[in-house]
Amino acid sequence: MGQMMDNELTIQQVSARTGLSVHTLRYYERIGLMEPICRASNGHRAYKEYDLEWITLLMRLRATGMRISDMQRFADLMRHGDLTISQRREQLEEHERKLLVERDELRQTLLVLRGKIEYYRSLEEAQPVLKPDSQHG
Amino acid sequence: MGQMMDNELTIQQVSARTGLSVHTLRYYERIGLMEPICRASNGHRAYKEYDLEWITLLMRLRATGMRISDMQRFADLMRHGDLTISQRREQLEEHERKLLVERDELRQTLLVLRGKIEYYRSLEEAQPVLKPDSQHG
DNA sequence: TATTGACTTAGAGCGCGCTCTAACGAGTAA
DNA sequence: TTACTCGTTAGAGCGCGCTCTAAGTCAATA
Numbered sequence: 320m321g322q323m324m325d326n327e328l329t330i331q332q333v334s335a336r337t338g339l340s341v342h343t344l345r346y347y348e349r350i351g352l353m354e355p356i357c358r359a360s361n362g363h364r365a366y367k368e369y370d371l372e373w374i375t376l377l378m379r380l381r382a383t384g385m386r387i388s389d390m391q392r393f394a395d396l397m398r399h400g401d402l403t404i405s406q407r408r409e410q411l412e413e414h415e416r417k418l419l420v421e422r423d424e425l426r427q428t429l430l431v432l433r434g435k436i437e438y439y440r441s442l443e444e445a446q447p448v449l450k451p452d453s454q455h456g
Numbered sequence: 457m458g459q460m461m462d463n464e465l466t467i468q469q470v471s472a473r474t475g476l477s478v479h480t481l482r483y484y485e486r487i488g489l490m491e492p493i494c495r496a497s498n499g500h501r502a503y504k505e506y507d508l509e510w511i512t513l514l515m516r517l518r519a520t521g522m523r524i525s526d527m528q529r530f531a532d533l534m535r536h537g538d539l540t541i542s543q544r545r546e547q548l549e550e551h552e553r554k555l556l557v558e559r560d561e562l563r564q565t566l567l568v569l570r571g572k573i574e575y576y577r578s579l580e581e582a583q584p585v586l587k588p589d590s591q592h593g
Numbered sequence: 594t595a596t597t598g599a600c601t602t603a604g605a606g607c608g609c610g611c612t613c614t615a616a617c618g619a620g621t622a623a
Numbered sequence: 624t625t626a627c628t629c630g631t632t633a634g635a636g637c638g639c640g641c642t643c644t645a646a647g648t649c650a651a652t653a
Contacts, residue, residue: 466600482602500600501600
């Protein structure tokens with residue numbers, strides 16, 4: 320008893336595939352970021368393919384700075400079916416706008432960094448200094 | 457007594473210009489992200505132009521996800537003069553690499569978002585729903 | 594003189610997003 | 624039976640980056 324179906328995954332397997340810790344996976348479920356995961360006959364979570372897909376989306380949103388509370392709101396909208404489609408679209412559009420701002424910041428910072436890196440490089444060439452691993456020379 | 461010079465700024469003025477709170481400005485100084493700010497004769501901080509420039513760099517690094525502890529390391533290297541130029545360049549290069557990864561994540565997430573937004577839009581067109589502000593029609 | 598307001602410090606508190614602990618249960622191997 | 628592994632829950636704890644509080648100084652104003 321307690322067997323997983325072939326198309327199901329244990330929490331450990333999901334952890335390994337996603338990089339999220341088992342703690343985090345349970346935490347996400349607990350706070351309503353995920354629907355209650357179906358259970359195997361022994362009470363263990365049995366993740367399905369669509370759970371993995373949902374987790375992938377969550378990770379993308381998190382990695383790009385969406386807050387947990389906003390992700391909760393999106394998950395809530397999902398639960399409430401087709402009537403929330405416009406709201407979901409609007410929420411995604413708002414995140415998109417934030418990402419565009421972020422992209423600009425990132426672009427500018429990259430320019431600044433490259434300028435400074437070049438500057439440091441010119442200093443290094445003008446005034447070479449013994450490095451720790453060149454003492455033998 | 458206690459007059460600011462023309463080219464100096466109070467902590468409030470720096471706060472207004474940068475968007476950082478006065479709490480945060482003092483906090484950054486306290487933890488060594490900034491050199492001790494010069495004081496006016498009344499003991500109040502008198503920020504100079506180069507302080508603002510440094511703050512601007514700090515804000516860029518923070519906004520692009522550099523950790524405080526890494527910024528502290530960079531500030532420490534600055535304090536130790538020209539011998540640390542290579543290390544500073546390497547640190548900036550490492551941050552640059554992280555930003556390139558982040559940029560890719562951002563790009564991909566933008567693509568995913570746009571796909572979902574388009575999908576939602578198609579659903580909205582196929583099955584239009586009364587919106588809250590269109591009850592009059 | 595008394596009050597107001599902007600500043601100072603040291604240090605406590607807080608919200609976020611995990612991360613871990615304790616206590617327990619079911620299944621398997623020796 | 625004993626021990627081990629892998630899972631479960633509720634709830635405590637933690638690191639980060641601020642954010643705020645308390646208590647005090649000082650200068651200007653009513």
